[in-house]
Amino acid sequence: MSSAEHTRRDFLYIATGAIGAVGAAAALVPLIAQMNPDASTIAAGAPVEIDLAPIAEGQIVKVFWRSKPIFIFHRSKKEIDEAQKVDVNSLPDPEPDSERVKKGHDQWLVVIGICTHLGCIPLAHQGEYDGWFCPCHGSQYDTAGRIRKGPAPKNLPLPPYAFLSDSKIRIGETSATPA
């Protein structure tokens, strides 16, 4: 029998190999998926409601949502002006102040307090731009949480949130109606 001839053994060999490959790939699915956030972690990541009334003008408070620090900054008139006056095109990650806050709530800046460089928590009211300064590698953010100087590539990210009333927000979803 010549080796070039296709035999039933060749068929079995290829079919077994193919089934084996599919089986190995299928076995990888649970092995990889188990490392993603589990059900309790996702459940604990439900939206949180925050009362803004106790936050004084100029104050920055830190709350947690999904284990991430959220900065809520009650900005003064001066700090809002600083954020609005900047030439947007001169910024490393150009975004006007109006896109950083909710319409009609200029005094409230809500950002995720994680430096976009390597994940440290920036220090409030520090640095040259009256916003945040990251102690790890020197990134500086302004009063709209935008990156101005240092190695961080992006502005502090905005969490999904909505105003329930003038003094209450819900972090975790963008619609004001309860889920």
Place this chain on the structure above:
Amino acid sequence: MSGHAIYQPQNKFMQWLEKRLPIGGLIHSSFVAYPTPRNLNYWWTFGGILSFMLGVQIVTGIVLAMHYTAHVDMAFNSVEAIMRDVNYGWLLRYLHAYGASMFFLAVYIHMFRGLYYGSYKEPREVLWILGVIIYLLMMATGFMGYVLVWGQMSFWAATVITNLFSAIPGVGDALVTWLWGGYAVGNPTLNRFFSLHYLLPFVIAGVVVLHVWALHVAGQNNPAGIEPKSDKDTVPFTPYATIKDGFFMAVFCILFAWFVFYIPGYLLNGDNFIPANPAVTPSEIVPEWYYLPFYAILRSIPNKLLGVCALFGSIGILAFLPWLDTSPVRSARYRPLYRQFFWLFVIVCVGLGYFGSKPPEGIYVILSRIFTIYYFAFFLIILPLLGIFEKTRPLPNSISESVLGAKA
């Protein structure tokens, strides 16, 4: 090249075993009769020291794991309990913590020795690459072990290092969430790091077996950088190499013991005696000393993606060294120009380590940029060109001639 003696067990049991599992013969041919170049110096003793340190880390690690609790609420306290309550726990933990530092010290000397004497060149390319893989595994293992302490520096080191992967365009954020098992470094992260920290040393041991296997196929390089030609050029591994390795291992252990018993706090970071706090980043984040040169390279580049690429590139480039160095001469003894560039490279690596420990501002940023450029230029420009332009000194005719002079 013939061996020096063939294994012939006298003992009846060993004769019986040898017919069924020839392990005695394997050990004899690998570690007794194995011919080693007669001119090996003390820089060649670090392979044995590294095997010993891997053993120390595995033994102390296994017993530490009997007392450690991998949970965010208990990890820090369990480490403190090891220090205060467990019998000899302080000793076991310091041996393990300083064992890591001594392990890295030995591996750096081992790597620089390979670099100086051209040990990565044909036919030892695979041997060298296996070494680079072991080094990468050591870095991952050391990092995850440091996180287990769950102090402030542990937590923020875990945050910063895992965030390196967020620089990957597109899938970066999803990948980091997958690494964490949550939306930030937390209990799932600590648990998996513990699991992997226990696993990886055994993976290292497996690659070490391949490394030693490849070594015994190609044979050892030597300070002259030429292959043994006759039995006159070699001596049997036992007693010559065993006693030399053993003696210097003892010397190395004196340094190890001095750290453990006399200055146990010397390399420990004060911030890591504060329990992990996800709400506050320490004012200065500094990795362990053995990662500092790479940390300096990361920080010297003011762009996140490029910085991360440079960090991984600075390690990955080592795997290509056998082909980047185009010179046919191995040993720096006979390469006058390479020798100078080599020592400059050593200074640059130590310098980068020093800058990595300093705050990222002013002169330190400028100097670490210059040193980073040299680091890459050494591999990508200097080594390829030296092979073409360098006038090397004449090689000795044989290893015994290099030791005994022309009269041999």
